[in-house]
Amino acid sequence: MGVGKTHIAQALGHLAVRQGANVRFAKTSRIVAELAGGHADRRRGRSPARRPPSAPR
Incomplete structure (x- = not known):
């Protein structure tokens, strides 16, 4: 439902970066899906793979 949830999440992440924090948006x-895949191939417990900042979303 289009009420601006993603926009707010991105704005909060941007503010955190400006204050020196590292953030991830997903x-x-x-x-x-990544966690379910990790369960299927017994990688459960590992964090999902990180994408380089320039990778397409």
């Missing part, structure tokens, strides 16, 4: 569906 959609919940992608995180769940």
Whole structure:
């Protein structure tokens, strides 16, 4: 539903970066898919793979 959830999340991440924090942005569906894949191939417990900042989303 288009109420601005992604926009707010990105704005908060941008503010955190400006204050010196490291942030990651990922959609919940992608995180769940990566975790489910890790369970399927016994990588459960490892963090999902990180993408380089320039990688397409």
